[in-house]
Amino acid sequence: MSAAPDATTKLVSAHRAVFVLALAQATAMICNSIMIVTSGLTGQMLAEHKGWATLPLAFQFIATMLTTFPASFLMKRVGRKRGFMLGACIGILGGLIMAAATYIASFWLFAFGNTIFGVSAAFTLFYRFAAAEAADDAFRPKAISLVMAGGIVSAILGPELAKRGQEIFLPHLFTGGFVFIVGLSILVVLLLLPLRLPVIASEASAHAKEPARPLLEIVAQPRAFSAIVAAMLGYGVMSFVMTATPLAMTFCGYNLNTGIAFVIQGHVLAMFAPSFVTGHIIRKFGEYRVMSAGVLCYAGCLAMGLAGIDIHHFWVALVLLGLGWNFLYVAGTSQLTKCYRPSERAKIQAFNDCMVFSGVALCSFIAGTVEQAYGWNWVLYGAMVPVALIALSLVVGWRRERAVPST
Missing domain, CATH: 1.20.1250.20 (MFS general substrate transporter like domains)
Incomplete structure (x- = not known):
């Protein structure tokens, strides 16, 4: 009872x-x-x-x-x-x-x-x-x-x-x-x-069932490699463009009251609001298609940014940037979870996060230098390279996975 x-x-x-x-x-x-x-x-x-x-x-x-x-x-x-x-x-x-x-x-x-x-x-x-x-x-x-x-x-x-x-x-x-x-x-x-969290049962028995593979072997899987590239470069592109945006808008005559706060609001909303449905979209269409949609959003962001410097150009570009980040990061994370055994979880997750934030740190610093030295358009031109690399990794990963199924 x-x-x-x-x-x-x-x-x-x-x-x-x-x-x-x-x-x-x-x-x-x-x-x-x-x-x-x-x-x-x-x-x-x-x-x-x-x-x-x-x-x-x-x-x-x-x-x-x-x-x-x-x-x-x-x-x-x-x-x-x-x-x-x-x-x-x-x-x-x-x-x-x-x-x-x-x-x-x-x-x-x-x-x-x-x-x-x-x-x-x-x-x-x-x-x-x-x-x-x-x-x-x-x-x-x-x-x-x-x-x-x-x-x-x-x-x-x-x-x-x-x-x-x-x-x-x-x-x-x-x-x-x-x-x-x-x-x-x-x-x-x-x-x-007042937080009270339940005690989490140890996973030692689960870890003992399968031996852990070397990190390189896990990363070399087509599915894992494309997921890590999508997360690392996708987050890096987002950080690169987002960090430069307030500086570029200031140069164009805007300030926090006349547009910068509004644009960043739209961007952050686009980053997180889709999360309620991104999981359903992934289940229906699969990770590769959702990550490809993220690449298309990034392409739209760059095109809109290059189209002009009115407030609507910045806003639409940053909304597309946030949406593309969501698709790439959430779908990439979902795909990565299918690539490792319980005994390998900590190792591969740590490696993924390390790669992601290494890229974010580098892109955040470079963004200011590029924007100040060359201007907003060159920030967008620079972002085209990692976006193209993401697309290439998805194509190669998808084709290799069809030829050699991942473990």
């Missing part, structure tokens, strides 16, 4: 945990959205050499890349809740440093603050995994969708807070946005206090 109530209690507990994670994820992603809008502009304002404008943002992504492994192992040792709270506390520190840097007009202190914030952002990457672990098989897709909804909240509130925060502490431009990051990070800590 007690089995049913016990099962119901576990279900309610799982739903409550996912709800808390979704709120905390949404709040943390608002901070990320503020950084997308303001970091490049702040770097441009503080940098002695304007080509360094996006260097602080590149430092952020490098820090995220380097922290992913330690954050994962730390949370395995101390638990998800403590890990997330530590990440939020680091975010508070990063926000304080960036606010102080803009107050005293120090470019290198601002870059250091971006680096600290990047450490915090690495912990945020694991919210979706925590939600999946908290839910049972039936609730898991909804749990992931609920957590992904945080991206939609951040798309709306992040640019608005960045816009409102830029002049609060005049003449210290942009300081208010980083003060908002401090407050939001404190809110994340408070939201996580």
